[in-house]
Amino acid sequence: xxxxxxxxxxLSASVGGRVTITCRASQVIGTDLAWFQQKPGxxxxxxxxxxxxxxxxxxxxxxxxxxGTDFTLTISSLQPEDFATYYCQQYNNFPPTFGxxxxxxx
Amino acid sequence: xxxxxxxxxxxxxxxASVKVSCKATGYIFTNHYFHWVRxxxxxxxxxxxxxxxxxxxxxxxxxxxxxxxMTRDTSTTTIYMEVSSLRSEDTxxxxxxxxxxxxxxxxxxxxxxxxxx
Numbered sequence: 188x189x190x191x192x193x194x195x196x197x198l199s200a201s202v203g204g205r206v207t208i209t210c211r212a213s214q215v216i217g218t219d220l221a222w223f224q225q226k227p228g229x230x231x232x233x234x235x236x237x238x239x240x241x242x243x244x245x246x247x248x249x250x251x252x253x254x255g256t257d258f259t260l261t262i263s264s265l266q267p268e269d270f271a272t273y274y275c276q277q278y279n280n281f282p283p284t285f286g287x288x289x290x291x292x293x
Numbered sequence: 294x295x296x297x298x299x300x301x302x303x304x305x306x307x308x309a310s311v312k313v314s315c316k317a318t319g320y321i322f323t324n325h326y327f328h329w330v331r332x333x334x335x336x337x338x339x340x341x342x343x344x345x346x347x348x349x350x351x352x353x354x355x356x357x358x359x360x361x362x363m364t365r366d367t368s369t370t371t372i373y374m375e376v377s378s379l380r381s382e383d384t385x386x387x388x389x390x391x392x393x394x395x396x397x398x399x400x401x402x403x404x405x406x407x408x409x410x
Contacts, residue, residue, distance in 0.1 A: 230401065230402050232400070236396035236398075276338075281354075282354040
């Protein structure tokens with residue numbers, strides 16, 4: 188299985204700020220990379236697929252980039268509702284595999 | 294609008310079985326595959342398997358082969374995940390999700406399965 192490694196595992200940021208989360212795949216996956224947001228006690232929410240394409244209804248403050256093995260998720264103009272755990276997932280090879288998550292805290 | 298609505302929380306004894314449902318509405322049921330994802334308490338997301346609602350064909354992640362069975366009922370636009378011979382380590386939230394362009398777009402709200410004697 189492809190291993191997905193996110194960094195950092197947690198980070199602190201301020202309202203109004205900007206953060207970048209990194210995801211690295213153990214082998215080349217093209218742009219078959221998705222990002223999800225999960226708040227405590229809630230189902231994950233799909234943010235981005237194909238490394239950089241926003242899911243319907245996701246605000247443009249979220250952006251994704253990368254290809255091959257290295258990917259980033261950037262969140263700008265942080266608001267209180269953005270503080271959550273973020274997961275990347277590759278779907279280039281079966282089985283799809285998730286990163287361990289990055290907890291974004293105030 | 295697309296909605297995936299899952300069945301309610303379950304409490305089961307070790308060795309029992311549980312069947313979680315996920316009803317899809319708001320789109321053509323057979324147009325999209327479904328994923329099942331498990332999340333143990335305080336842990337990350339773990340892909341379980343995928344089901345094709347057209348013919349019911351399934352593919353499981355190796356870790357979820359044997360005691361796990363995905364099925365679908367096209368008449369009620371519902372998919373199911375059955376787990377048999379439950380163990381304490383099966384305690385988790387189980388999610389269904391709709392596949393879109395290889396990834397997933399919509400998720401069910403999750404079903405907590407607690408295995409306890």
